[in-house]
Amino acid sequence: MPLSLAVAGLLTGWALIAAVGAQNAYLLRQGIVRRHVGPLVALCALSDVVLILAAVLGIGALVEAWPPFLQVARWGGGAFLVAYGLLAARRALREEESLRAATTADRGLGPALATMAALTWLNPHLYLDMVVLGAIANSHGPGDRWWYYAGLVVASVTWFTALGYGSGRLQPLFARPRAWQVLDALIAVVMVSLGVGLVLGG
Structure with missing residues:
Protein backbone atom coordinates (compact mmCIF):
# COMPACT_ATOMS: atom_id res chain seq x y z
CA MET A 1 0.00 0.00 0.00
CA PRO A 2 2.66 2.62 0.91
CA LEU A 3 4.68 1.80 -2.21
CA SER A 4 1.62 2.09 -4.45
CA LEU A 5 0.85 5.50 -2.93
CA ALA A 6 4.41 6.64 -3.58
CA VAL A 7 4.15 5.48 -7.20
CA ALA A 8 0.82 7.28 -7.55
CA GLY A 9 2.39 10.46 -6.22
CA LEU A 10 5.32 10.03 -8.59
CA LEU A 11 3.11 9.65 -11.67
CA THR A 12 0.84 12.51 -10.64
CA GLY A 13 3.84 14.75 -10.06
CA TRP A 14 5.35 13.97 -13.45
CA ALA A 15 2.03 14.62 -15.18
CA LEU A 16 1.71 18.07 -13.59
CA ILE A 17 5.34 19.19 -13.73
CA ALA A 18 6.09 17.97 -17.26
CA ALA A 19 3.46 20.25 -18.80
CA VAL A 20 5.00 22.94 -20.98
CA GLY A 21 5.22 26.08 -18.90
CA ALA A 22 7.30 29.14 -18.15
CA GLN A 23 9.41 27.42 -15.52
CA ASN A 24 10.32 24.50 -17.78
CA ALA A 25 10.95 26.76 -20.78
CA TYR A 26 13.41 28.89 -18.83
CA LEU A 27 15.22 25.87 -17.38
CA LEU A 28 15.45 24.37 -20.88
CA ARG A 29 17.14 27.48 -22.26
CA GLN A 30 19.59 27.68 -19.36
CA GLY A 31 20.28 23.96 -19.62
CA ILE A 32 21.20 24.17 -23.29
CA VAL A 33 23.93 26.71 -22.57
CA ARG A 34 24.79 24.85 -19.34
CA ARG A 35 24.62 28.00 -17.25
CA HIS A 36 23.72 27.84 -13.53
CA VAL A 37 21.91 24.52 -14.09
CA GLY A 38 22.59 23.06 -10.65
CA PRO A 39 21.33 26.05 -8.63
CA LEU A 40 18.28 26.46 -10.89
CA VAL A 41 17.36 22.78 -10.62
CA ALA A 42 17.79 22.99 -6.85
CA LEU A 43 15.57 26.08 -6.67
CA CYS A 44 12.80 24.44 -8.72
CA ALA A 45 12.89 21.22 -6.73
CA LEU A 46 13.16 22.93 -3.34
CA SER A 47 10.26 25.22 -4.20
CA ASP A 48 8.11 22.18 -4.98
CA VAL A 49 9.22 20.41 -1.81
CA VAL A 50 8.24 23.41 0.33
CA LEU A 51 4.97 24.19 -1.46
CA ILE A 52 3.76 20.60 -1.57
CA LEU A 53 4.67 20.15 2.11
CA ALA A 54 2.65 23.24 2.94
CA ALA A 55 -0.27 21.86 0.93
CA VAL A 56 -0.12 18.49 2.68
CA LEU A 57 -0.07 20.26 6.05
CA GLY A 58 -3.25 22.06 5.05
CA ILE A 59 -1.82 25.53 4.51
CA GLY A 60 -3.34 25.50 1.04
CA ALA A 61 -6.64 26.33 2.72
CA LEU A 62 -5.23 29.80 3.41
CA VAL A 63 -4.88 30.37 -0.33
CA GLU A 64 -8.55 29.56 -0.79
CA ALA A 65 -9.53 31.67 2.22
CA TRP A 66 -7.68 34.79 1.01
CA PRO A 67 -8.61 35.35 -2.67
CA PRO A 68 -6.58 38.62 -2.95
CA PHE A 69 -3.41 36.51 -2.80
CA LEU A 70 -4.27 34.77 -6.05
CA GLN A 71 -5.27 38.08 -7.61
CA VAL A 72 -1.89 39.59 -6.79
CA ALA A 73 -0.11 36.54 -8.14
CA ARG A 74 -2.32 36.53 -11.25
CA TRP A 75 -1.62 40.11 -12.23
CA GLY A 76 2.00 40.15 -11.14
CA GLY A 77 2.76 36.80 -12.72
CA GLY A 78 0.87 37.66 -15.89
CA ALA A 79 2.72 40.94 -16.37
CA PHE A 80 6.09 39.29 -15.74
CA LEU A 81 5.41 36.48 -18.21
CA VAL A 82 4.27 38.86 -20.95
CA ALA A 83 7.33 41.07 -20.46
CA TYR A 84 9.67 38.07 -20.56
CA GLY A 85 7.88 36.73 -23.62
CA LEU A 86 8.25 40.03 -25.45
CA LEU A 87 11.99 40.01 -24.73
CA ALA A 88 12.21 36.50 -26.16
CA ALA A 89 10.24 37.61 -29.22
CA ARG A 90 12.66 40.48 -29.72
CA ARG A 91 15.59 38.06 -29.63
CA ALA A 92 13.83 35.76 -32.08
CA LEU A 93 13.47 38.61 -34.58
CA ARG A 94 17.14 39.59 -34.33
CA GLU A 95 19.59 36.80 -35.11
CA GLU A 96 22.61 38.53 -33.59
CA GLU A 97 20.75 39.34 -30.37
CA SER A 98 19.44 35.80 -29.96
CA LEU A 99 22.90 34.31 -30.41
CA ARG A 100 24.54 36.91 -28.16
CA ALA A 101 22.08 36.18 -25.37
CA ALA A 102 22.90 32.48 -25.67
CA THR A 103 26.68 32.69 -25.89
CA THR A 104 27.71 35.55 -23.62
CA ALA A 105 27.82 35.47 -19.84
CA ASP A 106 25.44 38.41 -19.53
CA ARG A 107 23.31 36.79 -16.84
CA GLY A 108 24.83 36.11 -13.45
CA LEU A 109 23.65 33.56 -10.94
CA GLY A 110 21.67 36.11 -8.92
CA PRO A 111 19.54 37.38 -11.82
CA ALA A 112 19.04 33.82 -13.10
CA LEU A 113 17.77 32.67 -9.71
CA ALA A 114 15.58 35.76 -9.38
CA THR A 115 14.03 35.10 -12.79
CA MET A 116 13.37 31.45 -11.96
CA ALA A 117 11.93 32.37 -8.57
CA ALA A 118 9.54 34.83 -10.21
CA LEU A 119 8.49 32.28 -12.84
CA THR A 120 7.86 29.76 -10.06
CA TRP A 121 6.36 31.74 -7.18
CA LEU A 122 4.31 34.24 -9.19
CA ASN A 123 2.34 31.49 -10.91
CA PRO A 124 -1.13 31.26 -9.32
CA HIS A 125 -1.78 27.96 -11.12
CA LEU A 126 1.01 26.49 -9.03
CA TYR A 127 -0.84 27.31 -5.82
CA LEU A 128 -4.09 25.88 -7.15
CA ASP A 129 -2.23 22.67 -8.08
CA MET A 130 -0.80 22.53 -4.57
CA VAL A 131 -4.28 22.80 -3.05
CA VAL A 132 -5.43 19.88 -5.19
CA LEU A 133 -2.35 17.79 -4.41
CA GLY A 134 -2.74 18.51 -0.71
CA ALA A 135 -6.35 17.37 -0.80
CA ILE A 136 -5.41 14.14 -2.63
CA ALA A 137 -2.55 13.42 -0.23
CA ASN A 138 -4.68 14.01 2.85
CA SER A 139 -7.42 11.76 1.51
CA HIS A 140 -5.10 8.84 2.24
CA GLY A 141 -5.00 9.54 5.96
CA SER A 167 18.91 19.68 -22.31
CA GLY A 168 22.67 20.22 -22.46
CA ARG A 169 22.82 17.37 -24.98
CA LEU A 170 21.02 19.65 -27.42
CA GLN A 171 23.96 22.06 -27.47
CA PRO A 172 25.37 20.86 -30.84
CA LEU A 173 22.00 21.58 -32.45
CA PHE A 174 22.07 25.10 -31.06
CA ALA A 175 25.46 25.90 -32.57
CA ARG A 176 23.44 27.55 -35.33
CA PRO A 177 21.89 30.99 -34.70
CA ARG A 178 18.68 29.95 -36.45
CA ALA A 179 18.06 27.26 -33.83
CA TRP A 180 18.22 29.89 -31.07
CA GLN A 181 15.77 32.07 -32.96
CA VAL A 182 13.31 29.18 -33.22
CA LEU A 183 13.69 28.38 -29.50
CA ASP A 184 13.22 32.03 -28.53
CA ALA A 185 10.13 32.22 -30.75
CA LEU A 186 8.64 29.16 -29.03
CA ILE A 187 9.50 30.55 -25.59
CA ALA A 188 7.88 33.86 -26.55
CA VAL A 189 4.67 32.09 -27.58
CA VAL A 190 4.59 30.05 -24.35
CA MET A 191 5.34 33.00 -22.06
CA VAL A 192 2.96 35.48 -23.68
CA SER A 193 0.18 32.91 -23.97
CA LEU A 194 0.49 31.97 -20.30
CA GLY A 195 0.71 35.61 -19.23
CA VAL A 196 -2.32 36.70 -21.21
CA GLY A 197 -4.17 33.62 -20.04
CA LEU A 198 -3.49 34.51 -16.41
CA VAL A 199 -4.67 38.09 -16.79
CA LEU A 200 -7.76 37.34 -18.85
CA GLY A 201 -8.60 33.92 -17.48
CA GLY A 202 -9.22 35.00 -13.91
Missing part, protein backbone atom coordinates in the same frame (compact mmCIF):
# COMPACT_ATOMS: atom_id res chain seq x y z
CA PRO A 142 -2.51 11.11 8.38
CA GLY A 143 0.15 8.41 7.92
CA ASP A 144 -0.13 7.32 4.32
CA ARG A 145 -0.28 10.88 2.99
CA TRP A 146 3.50 11.11 3.49
CA TRP A 147 4.08 8.25 1.06
CA TYR A 148 2.13 10.16 -1.57
CA TYR A 149 4.12 13.28 -0.71
CA ALA A 150 7.38 11.34 -1.10
CA GLY A 151 6.33 10.29 -4.61
CA LEU A 152 5.58 13.92 -5.52
CA VAL A 153 8.98 15.04 -4.23
CA VAL A 154 10.80 12.35 -6.21
CA ALA A 155 8.86 13.37 -9.33
CA SER A 156 9.92 16.99 -8.91
CA VAL A 157 13.59 16.24 -8.28
CA THR A 158 13.91 13.73 -11.13
CA TRP A 159 12.04 15.86 -13.67
CA PHE A 160 13.96 19.09 -13.09
CA THR A 161 17.28 17.24 -12.94
CA ALA A 162 16.56 15.44 -16.21
CA LEU A 163 15.39 18.61 -17.95
CA GLY A 164 18.19 20.82 -16.67
CA TYR A 165 21.08 18.47 -17.37
CA GLY A 166 19.55 16.55 -20.26
Whole structure:
Protein backbone atom coordinates (compact mmCIF):
# COMPACT_ATOMS: atom_id res chain seq x y z
CA MET A 1 0.00 0.00 0.00
CA PRO A 2 2.66 2.62 0.91
CA LEU A 3 4.68 1.80 -2.21
CA SER A 4 1.62 2.09 -4.45
CA LEU A 5 0.85 5.50 -2.93
CA ALA A 6 4.41 6.64 -3.58
CA VAL A 7 4.15 5.48 -7.20
CA ALA A 8 0.82 7.28 -7.55
CA GLY A 9 2.39 10.46 -6.22
CA LEU A 10 5.32 10.03 -8.59
CA LEU A 11 3.11 9.65 -11.67
CA THR A 12 0.84 12.51 -10.64
CA GLY A 13 3.84 14.75 -10.06
CA TRP A 14 5.35 13.97 -13.45
CA ALA A 15 2.03 14.62 -15.18
CA LEU A 16 1.71 18.07 -13.59
CA ILE A 17 5.34 19.19 -13.73
CA ALA A 18 6.09 17.97 -17.26
CA ALA A 19 3.46 20.25 -18.80
CA VAL A 20 5.00 22.94 -20.98
CA GLY A 21 5.22 26.08 -18.90
CA ALA A 22 7.30 29.14 -18.15
CA GLN A 23 9.41 27.42 -15.52
CA ASN A 24 10.32 24.50 -17.78
CA ALA A 25 10.95 26.76 -20.78
CA TYR A 26 13.41 28.89 -18.83
CA LEU A 27 15.22 25.87 -17.38
CA LEU A 28 15.45 24.37 -20.88
CA ARG A 29 17.14 27.48 -22.26
CA GLN A 30 19.59 27.68 -19.36
CA GLY A 31 20.28 23.96 -19.62
CA ILE A 32 21.20 24.17 -23.29
CA VAL A 33 23.93 26.71 -22.57
CA ARG A 34 24.79 24.85 -19.34
CA ARG A 35 24.62 28.00 -17.25
CA HIS A 36 23.72 27.84 -13.53
CA VAL A 37 21.91 24.52 -14.09
CA GLY A 38 22.59 23.06 -10.65
CA PRO A 39 21.33 26.05 -8.63
CA LEU A 40 18.28 26.46 -10.89
CA VAL A 41 17.36 22.78 -10.62
CA ALA A 42 17.79 22.99 -6.85
CA LEU A 43 15.57 26.08 -6.67
CA CYS A 44 12.80 24.44 -8.72
CA ALA A 45 12.89 21.22 -6.73
CA LEU A 46 13.16 22.93 -3.34
CA SER A 47 10.26 25.22 -4.20
CA ASP A 48 8.11 22.18 -4.98
CA VAL A 49 9.22 20.41 -1.81
CA VAL A 50 8.24 23.41 0.33
CA LEU A 51 4.97 24.19 -1.46
CA ILE A 52 3.76 20.60 -1.57
CA LEU A 53 4.67 20.15 2.11
CA ALA A 54 2.65 23.24 2.94
CA ALA A 55 -0.27 21.86 0.93
CA VAL A 56 -0.12 18.49 2.68
CA LEU A 57 -0.07 20.26 6.05
CA GLY A 58 -3.25 22.06 5.05
CA ILE A 59 -1.82 25.53 4.51
CA GLY A 60 -3.34 25.50 1.04
CA ALA A 61 -6.64 26.33 2.72
CA LEU A 62 -5.23 29.80 3.41
CA VAL A 63 -4.88 30.37 -0.33
CA GLU A 64 -8.55 29.56 -0.79
CA ALA A 65 -9.53 31.67 2.22
CA TRP A 66 -7.68 34.79 1.01
CA PRO A 67 -8.61 35.35 -2.67
CA PRO A 68 -6.58 38.62 -2.95
CA PHE A 69 -3.41 36.51 -2.80
CA LEU A 70 -4.27 34.77 -6.05
CA GLN A 71 -5.27 38.08 -7.61
CA VAL A 72 -1.89 39.59 -6.79
CA ALA A 73 -0.11 36.54 -8.14
CA ARG A 74 -2.32 36.53 -11.25
CA TRP A 75 -1.62 40.11 -12.23
CA GLY A 76 2.00 40.15 -11.14
CA GLY A 77 2.76 36.80 -12.72
CA GLY A 78 0.87 37.66 -15.89
CA ALA A 79 2.72 40.94 -16.37
CA PHE A 80 6.09 39.29 -15.74
CA LEU A 81 5.41 36.48 -18.21
CA VAL A 82 4.27 38.86 -20.95
CA ALA A 83 7.33 41.07 -20.46
CA TYR A 84 9.67 38.07 -20.56
CA GLY A 85 7.88 36.73 -23.62
CA LEU A 86 8.25 40.03 -25.45
CA LEU A 87 11.99 40.01 -24.73
CA ALA A 88 12.21 36.50 -26.16
CA ALA A 89 10.24 37.61 -29.22
CA ARG A 90 12.66 40.48 -29.72
CA ARG A 91 15.59 38.06 -29.63
CA ALA A 92 13.83 35.76 -32.08
CA LEU A 93 13.47 38.61 -34.58
CA ARG A 94 17.14 39.59 -34.33
CA GLU A 95 19.59 36.80 -35.11
CA GLU A 96 22.61 38.53 -33.59
CA GLU A 97 20.75 39.34 -30.37
CA SER A 98 19.44 35.80 -29.96
CA LEU A 99 22.90 34.31 -30.41
CA ARG A 100 24.54 36.91 -28.16
CA ALA A 101 22.08 36.18 -25.37
CA ALA A 102 22.90 32.48 -25.67
CA THR A 103 26.68 32.69 -25.89
CA THR A 104 27.71 35.55 -23.62
CA ALA A 105 27.82 35.47 -19.84
CA ASP A 106 25.44 38.41 -19.53
CA ARG A 107 23.31 36.79 -16.84
CA GLY A 108 24.83 36.11 -13.45
CA LEU A 109 23.65 33.56 -10.94
CA GLY A 110 21.67 36.11 -8.92
CA PRO A 111 19.54 37.38 -11.82
CA ALA A 112 19.04 33.82 -13.10
CA LEU A 113 17.77 32.67 -9.71
CA ALA A 114 15.58 35.76 -9.38
CA THR A 115 14.03 35.10 -12.79
CA MET A 116 13.37 31.45 -11.96
CA ALA A 117 11.93 32.37 -8.57
CA ALA A 118 9.54 34.83 -10.21
CA LEU A 119 8.49 32.28 -12.84
CA THR A 120 7.86 29.76 -10.06
CA TRP A 121 6.36 31.74 -7.18
CA LEU A 122 4.31 34.24 -9.19
CA ASN A 123 2.34 31.49 -10.91
CA PRO A 124 -1.13 31.26 -9.32
CA HIS A 125 -1.78 27.96 -11.12
CA LEU A 126 1.01 26.49 -9.03
CA TYR A 127 -0.84 27.31 -5.82
CA LEU A 128 -4.09 25.88 -7.15
CA ASP A 129 -2.23 22.67 -8.08
CA MET A 130 -0.80 22.53 -4.57
CA VAL A 131 -4.28 22.80 -3.05
CA VAL A 132 -5.43 19.88 -5.19
CA LEU A 133 -2.35 17.79 -4.41
CA GLY A 134 -2.74 18.51 -0.71
CA ALA A 135 -6.35 17.37 -0.80
CA ILE A 136 -5.41 14.14 -2.63
CA ALA A 137 -2.55 13.42 -0.23
CA ASN A 138 -4.68 14.01 2.85
CA SER A 139 -7.42 11.76 1.51
CA HIS A 140 -5.10 8.84 2.24
CA GLY A 141 -5.00 9.54 5.96
CA PRO A 142 -2.51 11.11 8.38
CA GLY A 143 0.15 8.41 7.92
CA ASP A 144 -0.13 7.32 4.32
CA ARG A 145 -0.28 10.88 2.99
CA TRP A 146 3.50 11.11 3.49
CA TRP A 147 4.08 8.25 1.06
CA TYR A 148 2.13 10.16 -1.57
CA TYR A 149 4.12 13.28 -0.71
CA ALA A 150 7.38 11.34 -1.10
CA GLY A 151 6.33 10.29 -4.61
CA LEU A 152 5.58 13.92 -5.52
CA VAL A 153 8.98 15.04 -4.23
CA VAL A 154 10.80 12.35 -6.21
CA ALA A 155 8.86 13.37 -9.33
CA SER A 156 9.92 16.99 -8.91
CA VAL A 157 13.59 16.24 -8.28
CA THR A 158 13.91 13.73 -11.13
CA TRP A 159 12.04 15.86 -13.67
CA PHE A 160 13.96 19.09 -13.09
CA THR A 161 17.28 17.24 -12.94
CA ALA A 162 16.56 15.44 -16.21
CA LEU A 163 15.39 18.61 -17.95
CA GLY A 164 18.19 20.82 -16.67
CA TYR A 165 21.08 18.47 -17.37
CA GLY A 166 19.55 16.55 -20.26
CA SER A 167 18.91 19.68 -22.31
CA GLY A 168 22.67 20.22 -22.46
CA ARG A 169 22.82 17.37 -24.98
CA LEU A 170 21.02 19.65 -27.42
CA GLN A 171 23.96 22.06 -27.47
CA PRO A 172 25.37 20.86 -30.84
CA LEU A 173 22.00 21.58 -32.45
CA PHE A 174 22.07 25.10 -31.06
CA ALA A 175 25.46 25.90 -32.57
CA ARG A 176 23.44 27.55 -35.33
CA PRO A 177 21.89 30.99 -34.70
CA ARG A 178 18.68 29.95 -36.45
CA ALA A 179 18.06 27.26 -33.83
CA TRP A 180 18.22 29.89 -31.07
CA GLN A 181 15.77 32.07 -32.96
CA VAL A 182 13.31 29.18 -33.22
CA LEU A 183 13.69 28.38 -29.50
CA ASP A 184 13.22 32.03 -28.53
CA ALA A 185 10.13 32.22 -30.75
CA LEU A 186 8.64 29.16 -29.03
CA ILE A 187 9.50 30.55 -25.59
CA ALA A 188 7.88 33.86 -26.55
CA VAL A 189 4.67 32.09 -27.58
CA VAL A 190 4.59 30.05 -24.35
CA MET A 191 5.34 33.00 -22.06
CA VAL A 192 2.96 35.48 -23.68
CA SER A 193 0.18 32.91 -23.97
CA LEU A 194 0.49 31.97 -20.30
CA GLY A 195 0.71 35.61 -19.23
CA VAL A 196 -2.32 36.70 -21.21
CA GLY A 197 -4.17 33.62 -20.04
CA LEU A 198 -3.49 34.51 -16.41
CA VAL A 199 -4.67 38.09 -16.79
CA LEU A 200 -7.76 37.34 -18.85
CA GLY A 201 -8.60 33.92 -17.48
CA GLY A 202 -9.22 35.00 -13.91
